[in-house]
Amino acid sequence: MKGRKEGFELQLADWADFEVIMPQLETLLTQLNHDTATEAVAFVLETGNRLLVDNQVQRIEELFDRFPRFSIKQIHSLVGNVEELRARYQQAMPHLAGGVIRSGQIVEYPGDVIFTGSLHKSATIKQRGASSSWATYRA
Numbered sequence: 001m002k003g004r005k006e007g008f009e010l011q012l013a014d015w016a017d018f019e020v021i022m023p024q025l026e027t028l029l030t031q032l033n034h035d036t037a038t039e040a041v042a043f044v045l046e047t048g049n050r051l052l053v054d055n056q057v058q059r060i061e062e063l064f065d066r067f068p069r070f071s072i073k074q075i076h077s078l079v080g081n082v083e084e085l086r087a088r089y090q091q092a093m094p095h096l097a098g099g100v101i102r103s104g105q106i107v108e109y110p111g112d113v114i115f116t117g118s119l120h121k122s123a124t125i126k127q128r129g130a131s132s133s134w135a136t137y138r139a
Helices: 017-037 053-064 082-092
Strands: 002-004 007-011 040-045 070-076 095-097 106-109 113-115 124-127 134-138
Touching: 017 053, 017 070, 053 134, 095 106, 113 124
Parallel strands: 007 040, 040 070, 095 113, 106 124
Antiparallel strands: 002 007, 124 134
8 A cells, every 4th residue: 555645555566366355355355444533534455466357346335335435546467458559550550552432432440541542533541540530521
């Protein structure tokens, strides 16, 4: 556990079994609840190289619910969900496109696009930028 200006950071050992961590976390929260007299404490949970699955997050939240003065401000991990990371990578990667886009055709790209082909009249290129909104380019 580390003290921060905004609250406390709890480091959950990423090498330890989750079933071992839970009783230790409960013991720590019980002791903190007994030993401290502060109003409310917000915790940042640092999981290191462990990506918590939904039911693990739910179990931790249920444990914190038993201590009304304590809350979880954030759960931070050094790793991420593969599908989410792949989507973010696709979003950030510029696409090089060419060829012919004919009238009435609509071509979409998930990130920036460099188009070097022919764009016929009333053809459309759409690209979703970092803001998740679509930009549309028409001939």
